[in-house]
Amino acid sequence: VKVETAPDFVADVTVSVEDILNKVRPTIETPDGQTLRVPVGAGSTDGQVIRLKEAGHRIENLKRGDAVITLRVAPGRFRVDGFDLKVDLPVTIENAVLGCETTIDGPLGPLPVTVPAWSGSDHQIRIPGEGLLMENGERGDLVAEIRLLLWEKPDDKMIDLMRSLREGLYL
Known part of the structure; x- marks a missing residue:
């Protein structure tokens, strides 16, 4: 008898480039109040999908679904x-x-x-x-x-040089 599977829990988690480099494990809360740690490290980049087996929705008499987390990299220095x-x-x-x-x-x-x-x-x-x-x-x-x-401040020599380049040099 094949056991039906509960739906996957789908979510995004946002990290910084520094978080990825430092292998920070961001947390995400599931609808049933469980805190999941998302493994971030080698192979992690923007848009990457991380599947955590049987960490998704729990429904009685069903096999637990997976957590499907999409990694988003917050804009920053890089x-x-x-x-x-x-x-x-x-x-x-x-x-x-x-x-x-x-x-x-x-x-x-x-x-x-x-x-x-x-x-x-x-x-x-x-x-x-x-x-x-x-x-x-x-x-x-x-x-x-x-x-x-x-x-920062306009420079007369540079302005003269640019004007002469644009308009031709008149001696």
Whole structure:
């Protein structure tokens, strides 16, 4: 005799990138008041579905359903793209044109980054192995997306240079 199964308990749980990196086990409350700890770690990323066997609805004379939890990553310092993490890298115009060495805050601490000369706002710098941990033990990448910055105060020389580039140089 096959025992019918109660419905699954379906829910979302929201975590931060830091929670995933630190293997924090977020809790979620079931309708019957039970607290479930959701295992988060290697292989965890936005949209991942975690199935907890027989942790779902309890109905008399039925096999208990599963808890089906969808992981949502809260927006923060990093944007999640699969197992890659994306972060903005603000760069001044002169450093974007000439290139520079700088440091960005990676998920596990500061990382040196080389901004190549002539890097526009569409330029991405990929730092391998600094993203989220996959189940196979490899890590995704950290992707720094260049964002051009103007100086705080207008600069007469820069304004003159840009005007001459746009309008042609008149001597």
